[in-house]
Amino acid sequence: MQDVLVFRRVRAVDPARGLDAEIDVVVEGKLITRAGPRAADDLLGVGVAPDRVRVFEVPGALLLPGLVDLHAHLREPGQEYKEDIASGLAAAAAGGFTDVCAMPNTSPVNDTRAVTELLVHKARAVGGTRLHPIAAITVGQRGDTLTEMADLKEGGAVALSDDGRCVTRSDVMRRALEYASTFDLPIIQHAEDHALTAGAEMHEGAVATRLGLRGWPRVAEDVIVARDVLLAEYVRAKYHVAHVSTMGSVRILREAKSRGISVTAEVTPHHLLLTDQKLIGYDTACKVNPPLRETEDLVALREALADGTIDCIATDHAPHSPLEKDCELSEASPGMIGLELCLPLMLGLVEKGTLPMARVIDALTRAPARVVGLGAPTIAEGAPANLVLVDPNRAWKVEAERLRTKSKNTPFMGQTMKGMVLATIAGGAIAFDVEAKGR
Amino acid sequence: MWTHRHLLGIEDLSADDVDAVLDHADTWFERSRGTERKAALLKGRTIINLFFESSTRTRTSFEAAGKRLGADVVNVSSSGSSVSKGETLLDTAKNLEAMRADALVVRHSSSGAPAFLAGRVSCAIVNAGDGAHEHPTQALLDAFTIRRAKGRLDGLVVAICGDITRSRVARSNAILLGKKGAKVRLTGPRTMLPTAAETLGSSVTVLPRLEAAIEGADVVMMLRIQNERFADGGRGSAVPPMSTTREYARTFGLNAAKLASAKPDAIVMHPGPINRGVELDPYVADGERSVILDQVEAGVAVRMAVLELLLAPRAA
Numbered sequence: 001m002q003d004v005l006v007f008r009r010v011r012a013v014d015p016a017r018g019l020d021a022e023i024d025v026v027v028e029g030k031l032i033t034r035a036g037p038r039a040a041d042d043l044l045g046v047g048v049a050p051d052r053v054r055v056f057e058v059p060g061a062l063l064l065p066g067l068v069d070l071h072a073h074l075r076e077p078g079q080e081y082k083e084d085i086a087s088g089l090a091a092a093a094a095g096g097f098t099d100v101c102a103m104p105n106t107s108p109v110n111d112t113r114a115v116t117e118l119l120v121h122k123a124r125a126v127g128g129t130r131l132h133p134i135a136a137i138t139v140g141q142r143g144d145t146l147t148e149m150a151d152l153k154e155g156g157a158v159a160l161s162d163d164g165r166c167v168t169r170s171d172v173m174r175r176a177l178e179y180a181s182t183f184d185l186p187i188i189q190h191a192e193d194h195a196l197t198a199g200a201e202m203h204e205g206a207v208a209t210r211l212g213l214r215g216w217p218r219v220a221e222d223v224i225v226a227r228d229v230l231l232a233e234y235v236r237a238k239y240h241v242a243h244v245s246t247m248g249s250v251r252i253l254r255e256a257k258s259r260g261i262s263v264t265a266e267v268t269p270h271h272l273l274l275t276d277q278k279l280i281g282y283d284t285a286c287k288v289n290p291p292l293r294e295t296e297d298l299v300a301l302r303e304a305l306a307d308g309t310i311d312c313i314a315t316d317h318a319p320h321s322p323l324e325k326d327c328e329l330s331e332a333s334p335g336m337i338g339l340e341l342c343l344p345l346m347l348g349l350v351e352k353g354t355l356p357m358a359r360v361i362d363a364l365t366r367a368p369a370r371v372v373g374l375g376a377p378t379i380a381e382g383a384p385a386n387l388v389l390v391d392p393n394r395a396w397k398v399e400a401e402r403l404r405t406k407s408k409n410t411p412f413m414g415q416t417m418k419g420m421v422l423a424t425i426a427g428g429a430i431a432f433d434v435e436a437k438g439r
Numbered sequence: 440m441w442t443h444r445h446l447l448g449i450e451d452l453s454a455d456d457v458d459a460v461l462d463h464a465d466t467w468f469e470r471s472r473g474t475e476r477k478a479a480l481l482k483g484r485t486i487i488n489l490f491f492e493s494s495t496r497t498r499t500s501f502e503a504a505g506k507r508l509g510a511d512v513v514n515v516s517s518s519g520s521s522v523s524k525g526e527t528l529l530d531t532a533k534n535l536e537a538m539r540a541d542a543l544v545v546r547h548s549s550s551g552a553p554a555f556l557a558g559r560v561s562c563a564i565v566n567a568g569d570g571a572h573e574h575p576t577q578a579l580l581d582a583f584t585i586r587r588a589k590g591r592l593d594g595l596v597v598a599i600c601g602d603i604t605r606s607r608v609a610r611s612n613a614i615l616l617g618k619k620g621a622k623v624r625l626t627g628p629r630t631m632l633p634t635a636a637e638t639l640g641s642s643v644t645v646l647p648r649l650e651a652a653i654e655g656a657d658v659v660m661m662l663r664i665q666n667e668r669f670a671d672g673g674r675g676s677a678v679p680p681m682s683t684t685r686e687y688a689r690t691f692g693l694n695a696a697k698l699a700s701a702k703p704d705a706i707v708m709h710p711g712p713i714n715r716g717v718e719l720d721p722y723v724a725d726g727e728r729s730v731i732l733d734q735v736e737a738g739v740a741v742r743m744a745v746l747e748l749l750l751a752p753r754a755a
Contacts, residue, residue, distance in 0.1 A: 195677075198677070201550070204634055205634050205635060206634060206635035206638045208633070208634065209633040209634050209635050209636060209638065209639065210450075210610075210638065210639065211550055211551065211572060212550040212551075212569070212570050212571035212572030212573065212607060212610060213550050213551075213570070213571070213572075214571075215633075215634065281554070282550070282551030282554055282555060326529065327527060327528065327529065327555070328528055328547065328549035328551060328552040328555050329549060329550065329551050329555070330548070330549035330550070330570070331528075331549065
């Protein structure tokens with residue numbers, strides 16, 4: 001049995017320690033036991049049997065702390081034809097994620113401890129990448145009655161969100177922030193004033209005008225973020241904005257952070273890479289919520305991610321089957337898959353010089369771990385072994401058969417990604433191994 | 440040279456394509472005024488009108504056009520079909536295709552629905568109006584009507600007045616008229632003017648007042664106030680984009696006094712059905728400047744031309 005993992009001559013990047021150097025890393029059991037230049041050289045000389053050792057040695061490979069996704073839809077229970085915990089966690093592991101937070105808009109909604117515990121137990125049985133439930137803020141995500149937050153936390157919930165629905169009522173949001181903070185749970189808001197987006201099919205702008213599609217204006221996000229920031233300041237609670245999509249939100253967040261308000265935010269790879277121009281041709285794969293916006297938003301989001309105004313990168317992995325996507329645009333459900341594409345897409349922005357490597361890795365590891373109170377993954381002796389090994393130079397084509405998620409809804413289908421996850425180590429165990437059979 | 444397999448929108452057509460339709464329509468227009476209206480050009484072909492929204496004018500016009508070309512025309516509407524049993528749009532279209540339809544004439548409330556089908560079935564798709572996107576045959580018949588009345592399109596000033604946001608007629612017309620060198624003015628209350636409306640055509644200006652828009656215009660095109668679209672099928676804004684029809688009629692309705700600021704020979708158009716007394720005063724609707732029924736007559740000829748270009752063995 002191979003219970004010693006050796007990563008030789010890898011470029012280890014760990015922003016938590018300011019590390020970016022070629023070192024060796026050794027994992028024994030659940031921990032990193034060695035991390036340093038040539039640290040594995042004498043390993044075989046100290047009584048470790050060679051058949052116990054798995055050596056990863058790929059020229060140019062990157063070793064990163066395990067990625068943490070704050071925002072995934074794993075669809076179980078209720079919509080297992082799109083995704084289930086096993087397929088979702090397999091996709092997460094294949095994408096380099098060791099920890100995934102699952103949004104509660106399942107069927108039934110995760111608004112009770114029973115559902116939270118079901119997710120935890122099922123995920124433990126699957127093993128590999130760990131699932132952290134995000135439970136609902138309000139019962140049934142209906143926006144009026146608070147859930148049993150203390151119970152939910154004891155059951156394993158790490159945060160609360162009505163994702164997909166916005167908590168629009170100010171009184172409910174105030175109480176949610178206060179009550180959740182009692183139990184030290186962050187509130188994650190899906191910022192969308194639904195009254196301003198009724199029937200919306202895409203971003204409100206010149207492209208929507210041309211296509212005759214109903215618009216989702218930026219201001220519908222901005223007004224909620226602005227209000228929530230003020231509420232969070234007033235009641236002194238932890239507030240996190242999901243999938244920021246507008247330059248207006250960025251401005252509000254920047255101002256809020258400059259005043260020391262406890263606010264964090266995430267952005268998706270697709271909002272960093274794609275604009276509403278992609279809707280020309282009515283491609284339902286590009287229908288997401290919030291919608292793809294314009295170049296000026298994309299630029300503002302990149303700047304905000306680079307300077308830390310936006311803390312985290314999150315996938316908003318939203319699997320849908322052809323039932324929801326092979327139809328007219330107005331009928332299509334919003335969302336695209338992201339777990340297996342996130343890291344290559346983000347490394348692409350690093351390679352282009354758009355974003356610094358350390359910030360991107362921080363936004364995928366330490367920053368999201370902090371938001372939900374997980375121990376920050378790090379590459380250090382004695383730390384839990386949560387790692388991902390990536391070959392940044394290896395190209396691969398996005399093909400349906402290759403993806404581990406059950407759903408294939410992505411506008412990146414058929415494109416070539418640069419950067420391949422070779423192995424993902426979660427808690428010392430190999431959660432994903434590109435060389436394993438059965439791909 | 441016409442190379443299109445489908446007619447999805449004016450956006451896909453060149454100025455020459457527009458001319459080709461209008462020129463072919465001239466022939467059918469004259470012929471339709473005679474006693475022998477029927478040709479055998481599309482004999483043996485099957486055209487299916489697949490209408491998911493109610494329509495009298497457009498559906499009848501397409502049916503008459505197909506029949507006058509000798510085709511067999513079948514009408515399918517959303518009530519009384521499998522659509523009401525929950526069949527998807529794509530399945531409905533594929534079933535009709537399997538019956539060896541040569542063309543599907545599609546009207547649907549979802550913008551892009553005809554484009555969606557065009558990528559997935561092999562028969563010709565004709566867009567008979569999709570959501571707030573395009574209504575290409577309406578713009579073609581409007582252009583035909585203007586050309587007959589004015590002898591040209593180039594250089595004309597055309598005011599399009601009303602709910603631009605929810606109007607596929609406005610979009611198709613703005614694009615077509617821009618391609619043909621006309622100057623387009625769009626007007627309506629700001630609640631009915633979409634973001635970046637000026638980008639809809641190559642020479643579009645947006646004016647906030649009806650009076651300013653029609654001043655010196657050659658053509659005044661009034662749009663129907665579509666109360667049924669304010670709710671957007673139950674999914675849209677519950678707040679209507681106007682206060683009362685009375686105030687709308689007063690501020691953005693066309694009457695003889697306002698029309699006096701247009702060119703003396705300006706024509707008045709409306710895609711129908713008219714809300715008399717709302718966007719159009721009955722005296723103007725029935726007055727000598729109105730070409731509203733000419734538009735309807737042109738509709739059959741233009742749709743014959745479209746079906747001919749899409750389905751007939753290439754002769755021209």
